[in-house]
Amino acid sequence: MxxxxxxxxxxxxxxxxxxxxxxxxxxxxxxxxxxxxxxxxxxxxxxxxxxxxxxxxxxxxxxxxxxxxxxxxxxxxxxxxxxxxxxxxxxxxxxxxxxxxxxxxxxxxxxxxxxxxxxxxxxxxxxxxxxxxxxxxxxxxxxxxxxxxxxxxxxxxxxxxxxxxxxxxxxxxxxxxxxxxxxxxxxxxxxxxxxxxxxxxxxxxFARPTILAGRRLTPSQIAIMRLMTQLASNAELSAIERGIKQDASLGMSLLRLVNAPSAGVTEQIHSLGHALKLLGRQQIHRWLQILLYAESDKSRCAASPLLALATTRGRLLELIAETIRPGDTGMAGTAFTVGILSLMDALFGLPMEEIVRQLSVDDEVRHALLDGSGIYGDMLRLAQCIEKIDNACPQLTPLLDKLGISSEQLYALQVSAFEWSDAVSGGVN
Structure with a gap:
């Protein structure tokens, strides 16, 4: 022909x-x-x-x-x-x-x-x-x-x-x-x-919350959220290690994650204590957030796509923060947390207000998640805006201008976030 x-x-x-x-x-x-x-x-x-x-x-x-x-x-x-x-x-x-x-x-x-x-x-x-x-x-x-x-x-x-x-x-x-x-x-x-x-x-x-009356978190989810709260309150690493050891599947999942290439660790981690010391609080907090999706009820529909979407959001917000505030690791970590937490109402079938209350997040994270306000709220709305495939988002350019990044920078950050998310999602499924 x-x-x-x-x-x-x-x-x-x-x-x-x-x-x-x-x-x-x-x-x-x-x-x-x-x-x-x-x-x-x-x-x-x-x-x-x-x-x-x-x-x-x-x-x-x-x-x-x-x-x-x-x-x-x-x-x-x-x-x-x-x-x-x-x-x-x-x-x-x-x-x-x-x-x-x-x-x-x-x-x-x-x-x-x-x-x-x-x-x-x-x-x-x-x-x-x-x-x-x-x-x-x-x-x-x-x-x-x-x-x-x-x-x-x-x-x-x-x-x-x-x-x-x-x-x-x-x-x-x-x-x-x-x-x-x-x-x-x-x-x-x-x-x-x-x-x-x-x-x-x-x-x-699959990413819209379906609030179910009487829905309860699984034991692993409760354990992870308890550990996240301990980290946020600066509990001793030894106490956090004891908490992880109480759930064998949680410990195995965490070790598998931190040994994955996407974790960026250059040496093999063979124990929970080793992982905690080498990675530090912020990295452990990050992986616990991801594990909330990976360890969700296996019968729950669309947990895997939610994991991919949440990790993409988290990484994109983190990269945006690193771009507008180079060297500010605290801001980058908070931005990642906002992105990850933004889909937990859909994952758990619980109101976001309840998720925020159980995690005892700080005011900036709370306001970003509940009403989209503040700089983290702007980052989250930008991420949500570019996820929309059916309609153009009129907020796109104003949000880019407000955050001080160009569409060229955003494109590069998107590709990087997609690549990182795909590596992470593949490592936990």
Missing amino acids: ANLARDIPLEAAVPPYRARDFFLARQPILDRRQELFAYELLFRAAAAGPANVTNDLSATASVIAHAAELGMSNVIGSSLGFINVNAEVLLSDFIHFLPKDRVVLEILETVEVDERIIARVEELAAAGFAIALDDVVAESPNVQKLLPLADIIKVDISGMSDEHVASLGRKFKQAGKRLLAEKVETQEQFQHCLDHEFDYFQGYY
Whole structure:
């Protein structure tokens, strides 16, 4: 089959976007067991205001063209990456800069499907690219034309009745397609799609707190929170070691974590006492926070994606603090704590007020978590802002200006946080 790519120079096809021109949103896609399957990646123009799809896709095209600079593995780890493509990107030769075994080409619903598009998608599928159809809400003519070539159908369930979701699911399942429900915002929506044989789920339903009356923490969670409180109150290391030894699984988990390459320790740690002395209070406090996610009730849905999201937030806030206040390790540690704690209401099914009370955090952390105020609240809102993949965040530029960092710096910090989080999450699962 002839190559259908447009024979135009890369410089002419791709606007000169650089890291300073966009930021990256990364949203998890989970499977039926609520384990991480992939990430959708979206590169948004850094300018303030409503999302500009043209600019977003230009930024995406530029990133594709400079994939070596991006370092795809640094952004998605060992997972797949879903990337939006329009007709211009589909028909351009620079799409081959993407690693075909690591990405899913997500064809936007706005693409007008003609014979040239069909032939090009056939060519890309034959070359080994997986194909997804994006934002499907009905069996449109465009969908029907590409359906035989698609591996995954993404159904946008927002504003859709349960009956419509079920009907679409049945039809596409009968066509032998895998189904991905996107914009899943509640546990009820997730369960409905699960009941109707959807394979994958996208949306922050797993990170939204579902407050359950009478919910209790597990013994390991209680032990970890007690140790965190001891650390905060400057208890003797010997007392903290005794507390860790009371829970064998906790001790093993902590040793496994601190021996992982991501911990940055240059020598093997063989005992809890050794770990405490070598790492110090701040590092032990950090790993206990991470262990709250890793040691959560194994039957609880989406603990692993929450761990990935929480560690990404924690590390990103820490890096932001290090950027704006170099050398201030106390501020960096507090920023990390705010990021990690910000999802514990979702993890535990408890109100954030109760989490904050049990942990006896200081006022700055409390205000950041409960009302988003103060410099740590600004950092947290920035992290939450760039996690949103469906809508541009008008607060982005004002928050960057307030914190005194550029979008170029933010992009570099994001990639670093993703890489660190993926290493940590892989080490505790």
